[in-house]
Amino acid sequence: xxxxxxxxxxxxxxxxxxxxxxxxxxxxxxxxxxxxxxxxxxxxxxxxxxxxxxxxxxxxxxxxxxxxxxxxxxxxxxxxxxxxxxxxxxxxxxxxxxxxxxxxxxxxxxxxxxxxxxxxxxxxxxxxxxxxxxxxxxxxxxxxxxxx
Numbered sequence: 593x594x595x596x597x598x599x600x601x602x603x604x605x606x607x608x609x610x611x612x613x614x615x616x617x618x619x620x621x622x623x624x625x626x627x628x629x630x631x632x633x634x635x636x637x638x639x640x641x642x643x644x645x646x647x648x649x650x651x652x653x654x655x656x657x658x659x660x661x662x663x664x665x666x667x668x669x670x671x672x673x674x675x676x677x678x679x680x681x682x683x684x685x686x687x688x689x690x691x692x693x694x695x696x697x698x699x700x701x702x703x704x705x706x707x708x709x710x711x712x713x714x715x716x717x718x719x720x721x722x723x724x725x726x727x728x729x730x731x732x733x734x735x736x737x738x739x740x
Contacts, residue, residue, distance in 0.1 A: 702709065
C-alpha cells in the first residue's frame with residue numbers, strides 16, 4: 593500500500609473518531625442542559641417559597657412588635673396597681689404599729705394603776721350591794737304599805 597492511501601484511511605478514521613466525539617459531546621451537553629433546566633425550575637420554586645417565607649416573617653415581626661407594645665402598656669397599668677397595693681400594705685403596717693402602741697400603752701397603764709383599778713372594782717361592788725339593799729327595802733316598804 594502506498595503511503596497516500598494510508599493517509600486517507602488515517603484521515604477517515606480520525607474523521608469518524610471526531611464524529612463520535614462530537615456525538616458523545618452533544619449527548620453529554622444535552623444531558624447537562626436537562627439537569628440545568630431542572631435546577632433552574634427548582635430555583636424558581638425556591639425563590640417563590642423564600643418570598644413567601646420572607647412575607648410571613650415580616651408579618652410575624654409586626655405582630656410580635658404589636659404584642660410587645662400591648663404588653664408594655666399593660667405592664668405600665670399594672671405598675672400603678674402594684675403601687676396602690678404597696679401603699680395599702682404600708683397603711684396596714686402603720687395601722688398595726690399604731691394598734692401595737694395603743695395596746696402597749698393600755699397594758700402599761702393597767703399594770704401601773706392595778707391597785708387603783710382594784711379599789712374601783714371593790715367600791716363598785718359595794719355600791720352595787722348598797723343599791724340592791726336599797727331596792728329590797730323599797731320593795732319591802734311597798735309591800736308593807738299595800739297591806740295597810
